[in-house]
Amino acid sequence: MSPRRTAIVTGSTSGIGLGIARAFAAAGIDVMLNGFGDAADIEATRAGLASETGSTVLFHGADMSKPDQIAALVAAAEAGLGQVDIIVNNAGIQTVAPIESFPVDRYDLIMAINMSSAWHLTRLTFAAMKARGWGRVINVASAHGLVASPFKSAYVMAKHAVVGLSKTVALEGAEHGVTCNAICPGYVLTPLVEKQIPETALARGISEAAVVRDVLLAGQPTRQFVTVEQVGALALFLASDAAAQITGTALPIDGGWTAH
Numbered sequence: 033m034s035p036r037r038t039a040i041v042t043g044s045t046s047g048i049g050l051g052i053a054r055a056f057a058a059a060g061i062d063v064m065l066n067g068f069g070d071a072a073d074i075e076a077t078r079a080g081l082a083s084e085t086g087s088t089v090l091f092h093g094a095d096m097s098k099p100d101q102i103a104a105l106v107a108a109a110e111a112g113l114g115q116v117d118i119i120v121n122n123a124g125i126q127t128v129a130p131i132e133s134f135p136v137d138r139y140d141l142i143m144a145i146n147m148s149s150a151w152h153l154t155r156l157t158f159a160a161m162k163a164r165g166w167g168r169v170i171n172v173a174s175a176h177g178l179v180a181s182p183f184k185s186a187y188v189m190a191k192h193a194v195v196g197l198s199k200t201v202a203l204e205g206a207e208h209g210v211t212c213n214a215i216c217p218g219y220v221l222t223p224l225v226e227k228q229i230p231e232t233a234l235a236r237g238i239s240e241a242a243v244v245r246d247v248l249l250a251g252q253p254t255r256q257f258v259t260v261e262q263v264g265a266l267a268l269f270l271a272s273d274a275a276a277q278i279t280g281t282a283l284p285i286d287g288g289w290t291a292h
């Protein structure tokens with residue numbers, strides 16, 4: 033049996049991050065949750081997950097756009113969980129707008145949260161993983177880390193960068209038992225996607241129903257959303273010993289989107 037592992041999952045108060053945290057806690061991995069939201073809701077999620085699974089589940093509200101707060105998150109995880117074996121760089125935001133009118137403050141924030149936070153959290157946890165000879169860096173990139181769509185210039189740029197970071201970190205960890213991979217989901221129906229339906233409707237001048245049918249799922253050949261449980265199961269596999277030789281990859285879980 034593998035030793036008990038510990039994980040930080042960023043952006044895990046909602047959506048995919050929460051799905052990954054659930055999968056980890058259910059598998060006996062102690063988890064540090066992170067993200068924004070109503071304090072009482074977050075505490076209910078944390079306590080519920082801990083009591084359902086018997087795993088230790090903690091929460092730290094670091095703003096992942098702020099390097100000093102990322103350092104505080106790592107310190108809290110080390111203090112509360114003992115060490116950090118697995119990091120899941122998942123926190124992310126989206127803005128959909130043509131590049132010529134793309135809000136510059138949103139560009140800066142997307143780069144900070146979707147891209148730079150993955151670099152910082154890896155930078156701050158990697159030495160200890162290498163020293164112990166075991167570690168997992170799992171980056172939630174996107175199908176948009178492999179291909180592009182119009183009106184998502186900052187997001188596509190950040191996600192392609194995360195795929196590049198994953199390859200570099202994989203090479204640096206390769207002889208130390210530390211793997212690094214990017215998961216590239218297609219469309220998963222989470223609050224992030226729900227929010228961009230009206231924005232996309234506006235940018236393209238079409239109805240919201242048409243956005244779901246003709247934009248979001250048009251390129252996803254299964255014509256079904258990926259589920260957070262499916263992404264959680266993939267992350268859990270990448271965190272396992274069975275995945276020790278999978279490193280430096282960008283793994284699509286996208287209903288066939290990037291096959292064509």
Ligand code: NAD
Pocket residue numbers: 042043044045046047048049066067068069094095096097122123124125145146172173174175216217218219220221222223224225
């Ligand atoms: P979501 O909006 O449901 O969740 C995002 C999480 O990030 C929340 O917990 C939120 O509180 C947190 N967060 C946002 N800003 C933060 C900050 N500054 N500091 C800390 N936490 C912050 O979104 P989601 O769909 O679950 O997205 C999660 C990740 O998956 C993102 O990186 C996203 O790009 C990626 N992704 C999503 C889809 C999809 O279709 N939903 C597809 C591919 C990739």
